[in-house]
Amino acid sequence: MVIINSNNSSAMSARVLGESTQALQKSLARLSSGSKLNNASDDAAGAAVSLKLDSQISRLNAAKSNVSNGISFTQTQDGYLKKVGTALERMGELSILAQDSTKSTADLALYDKEFQKLATFIGGTNKDGTGGIATKTFNGVNLFSNGGSAINITQDEDGTAYGMSAIDFTATVWTNVLGGDLQTAAEAAISDGEIALAMAQLASDRASVGADQSVLENISSTMSVLEDNLGAANSRIKDVDVAEESANFARQNILVQSGTAMLAQANALPQSALRLIG
Numbered sequence: 001m002v003i004i005n006s007n008n009s010s011a012m013s014a015r016v017l018g019e020s021t022q023a024l025q026k027s028l029a030r031l032s033s034g035s036k037l038n039n040a041s042d043d044a045a046g047a048a049v050s051l052k053l054d055s056q057i058s059r060l061n062a063a064k065s066n067v068s069n070g071i072s073f074t075q076t077q078d079g080y081l082k083k084v085g086t087a088l089e090r091m092g093e094l095s096i097l098a099q100d101s102t103k104s105t106a107d108l109a110l111y112d113k114e115f116q117k118l119a120t121f122i123g124g125t126n127k128d129g130t131g132g133i134a135t136k137t138f139n140g141v142n143l144f145s146n147g148g149s150a151i152n153i154t155q156d157e158d159g160t161a162y163g164m165s166a167i168d169f170t171a172t173v174w175t176n177v178l179g180g181d182l183q184t185a186a187e188a189a190i191s192d193g194e195i196a197l198a199m200a201q202l203a204s205d206r207a208s209v210g211a212d213q214s215v216l217e218n219i220s221s222t223m224s225v226l227e228d229n230l231g232a233a234n235s236r237i238k239d240v241d242v243a244e245e246s247a248n249f250a251r252q253n254i255l256v257q258s259g260t261a262m263l264a265q266a267n268a269l270p271q272s273a274l275r276l277i278g
Contacts, residue, residue, distance in 0.1 A: 007266060007267070007269065009269060010263060010266035010269075012266075013266045016255075016259055017256065017259035017263055020252055020255040020256045020259050021256055021259075023248075023252045023255075024249070024252035024253055024255075024256050026038075026042070027248050027252050030240045031240065031242065031245055031246065034239060034240055035238050035239065035240060036237075036239065037237070047238075049237055050234055050238045053233060053234040053237070054234065056157050056230060057227060059157035060156070060223055060226065060230070061227070062154075062157075063154045063155065063157055063159075063223060064223050064224070064227070067154075067216050067220045067223065069139075069153075070153035070212075070216045071216045071220065072138075073141075073164070074209050074210075074212050074213040076138050077138075077143050077144070077167060078209050078210065080133045080136055080143060080144075081167070081206050081209065082206075083121075084133055084202060085199070085202055085206075087118045087121055087122050088195055088198055088199055090114075090118055091115055091118050091119070091177075091191070092192060092196075092199070094111045094112075094115045094118075094182060095189075095192035095195060096188075098112070098115075098182040098185060098188035100185075101185065108182055108183060108185075108188070111182045111188075112182040112183055115180070115181065115191070116181070119177070119180070122134060122178060123174060123178045124178065133169075134169035134170075134174070144167045145166050145168060150163040150164060150165065150166045151163070151164045151166070155216075155223075156223070162215065162219065164216075165205075165208035165209065165211070165212055167205045167208070171201070173194075173197050174198060176194045176197070177191070177195055177198040180194055180195075
């Protein structure tokens with residue numbers, strides 16, 4: 001049937017061409033952005049899941065940064081504790097030397113002078129106002145907290161805290177050894193006993209610091225694995241498969257071109273009716 005008032009072929013061709021053009025534009029947007037989720041309508045559920053994964057990954061990265069700072073904190077602690085150990089070793093030598101009955105009072109005074117300097121190096125205050133190792137800080141936070149307060153480090157994206165062991169130089173074992181002297185052989189013997197106790201405490205403290213550092217390193221490694229897995233899951237939701245989308249782009253491009261050509265042909269059909277009239 002040859003008609004003039006209606007051109008169903010043209011209307012259908014225009015509709016199909018519009019759909020193909022829309023699909024081509026969507027494919028072009030995906031290829032140019034690298035994402036399948038340029039609009040929420042592309043995948044509403046996937047966009048919601050991807051948003052939550054992005055947020056979780058961001059919080060996880062922040063927690064990883066905190067754990068890295070915690071590792072640096074323990075490394076700094078251990079570095080200072082090594083120096084404390086060296087000072088205690090020398091103080092122990094001096095206390096033994098001072099117990100020699102052949103040493104004069106002047107000799108003991110010289111031993112005690114070095115002994116007191118080392119005690120100040122560990123926990124006292126120097127003449128220039130600077131504090132000993134016991135007063136050192138890390139970014140303004142006490143490395144060796146008074147009162148035994150633990151340092152809490154966030155260990156996951158939910159803010160769960162890991163409590164690092166507290167190293168307290170105000171404990172009795174430290175106040176005793178730092179308050180000793182070598183003025184007499186008897187006092188040197190007492191100081192020697194206190195130094196032995198302090199060395200045992202130092203060994204325990206360094207073991208605690210090493211354990212904290214090991215745990216934090218494992219936490220950091222675990223979070224890195226979790227971040228990789230979350231990133232992979234998020235990628236499957238929102239990242240475009242370039243090879244697949246390139247093939248789809250080529251298909252839609254051909255459909256648009258053929259649709260345009262067929263629409264032109266459909267628009268020319270009514271002209272045949274004019275030949276019959278003429």
